Amino acid sequence: MTRSDQPGQGRSPCIVRHHIAGGCEHGGGIGRLAGYVIQADPAPYRHRVQDTRGMRFRPLRSGVMLAGAILAMIGDRIAGRDRLQHLHVAGRGSTARKLILSQVARLLGQGHVLHLHDFDYAADLARRPQWQQAAIRRMFRRAQRVIVLGGRDQATVRDLLGVAPDRITVLRNCVPDPHPQASAPSGGPCRIVFLGQLGARKGVPELLSALAQLRDLPWVATLAGDGPLDDIRAQVADLGLAGRVQIPGWIDQARARALCDEGDILVLPSHAEGMAMAVIEGLAHRMAVVTTRVGAHDEVLTHDRTCLFVPVGDADALADTLARLIADPALRQRLADAGRALFLSRMEIGGYVARLSDLHGDLAARPLPKRELA
Incomplete structure (x- = not known):
């Protein structure tokens, strides 16, 4: 050329x-x-x-x-x-x-x-x-x-x-490619990441409800984004999750990248999207992605290969899917590796x-x- x-x-x-x-x-x-x-x-x-x-x-x-x-x-x-x-x-x-x-x-x-x-x-x-x-x-x-x-x-x-x-x-x-390195499971609690506006369209109510059902499993979560932060923090406290769910508010690009570098699962249970940047960030950072069949997601992603899809608005199904991933590091790694390969081939x-x-x-x-x- x-x-x-x-x-x-x-x-x-x-x-x-x-x-x-x-x-x-x-x-x-x-x-x-x-x-x-x-x-x-x-x-x-x-x-x-x-x-x-x-x-x-x-x-x-x-x-x-x-x-x-x-x-x-x-x-x-x-x-x-x-x-x-x-x-x-x-x-x-x-x-x-x-x-x-x-x-x-x-x-x-x-x-x-x-x-x-x-x-x-x-x-x-x-x-x-x-x-x-x-x-x-x-x-x-x-x-x-x-x-x-x-x-x-x-x-x-x-x-x-x-x-x-x-x-x-x-x-x-x-x-961009953040160049994440493949790593073995840390042995600590599974780290769940959410990036997006903290509201109903992004499925935050269902996510909090799902996390409340998983108290007996080893996980921590960070929900980063703007929105009614005081209300969300109050809901987290009411659900007894204040020690396990962090709500930092809006974070800049550098902090988002650092958060994704440490994450194991990217979850985005949206009710509507175009093509969510957060999902692509999850693939790029070699996280197992959990999301919904909205927008262009199912034009790109394949259930049980490059992500796990959950029904829109179904907190119980979201809880079951997250529980499955938290309990199965090998499944997380398989989805993360396939998602990373998809990102490199089509989304860089x-x-x-x-x-x-x-x-x-x-x-x-x-x-x-x-x-x-x-």
Whole structure:
């Protein structure tokens, strides 16, 4: 392969501006993914992250942040046409902001990509009034490219939003390789890790109920993420688990990596997902993964080979599955090794960045059709 044939080589530099609520630091899984891309992507592709909302929605501050994103787009237009706006979109307020930003990009004659991350965008669309649905369909149809996480979202974008199939790209989430070393069971208590928002959608009530059924087994757990921390800690205390379940709150990337390095089981009993970053982190860190058949999970994972699936909302089944893993280190190791192999073959960030860079480069090099500028 020559230099000019390599992904991202042989093209003029392209500035890609990622628009993310909360930015890299407080943008949840979307922000973490963007941070990984920035770390992994070589020159000439240069990424900039634009916070469109702030840490959380506050009308005045969030309005100022959105105005800042618009000014950044104007600055990109003044600086040159080798600029691409990458709009990361989910439901609720995220869609409202991206409706504004996509229209600004069109008015400025700037290429833009929509990257859909929502856990159930079809349901979010159905709850909106007809005029909003029409505006959202126009936004998606006018994007140069729409990136989705899996087959369910691909069908939503194609069938409900009317995007032409040749404008849809399936690009599953990925993470960097943390280079975990294979290790023998420590002999201590099994270490259970949860990463995500501490709320009902992520299955935290069922997880706490399941852990309460496992008092006689050797385990400790860390549930890391934002949410109603005082309420969760109170529930942990009421269940008699205060000495075994840690609730550190939101943790940064370095602390999350250290936590995963020490973990044996990654559990995420979500009710809805796109493609959970936490699950991919579990595979990468050679943990046995326990999760649910939501989003694109069962497009990638195989029950009893690379993970153990549990039914959504079933605390008893979750308890039984965790008990099985806690009592069987050999099963944990088998699942962890197979999950690690899956990660290396399909979910490591290098291949993701190569595909994303090619997509950005192709779009930046391609003049916008007149109908896109109209």
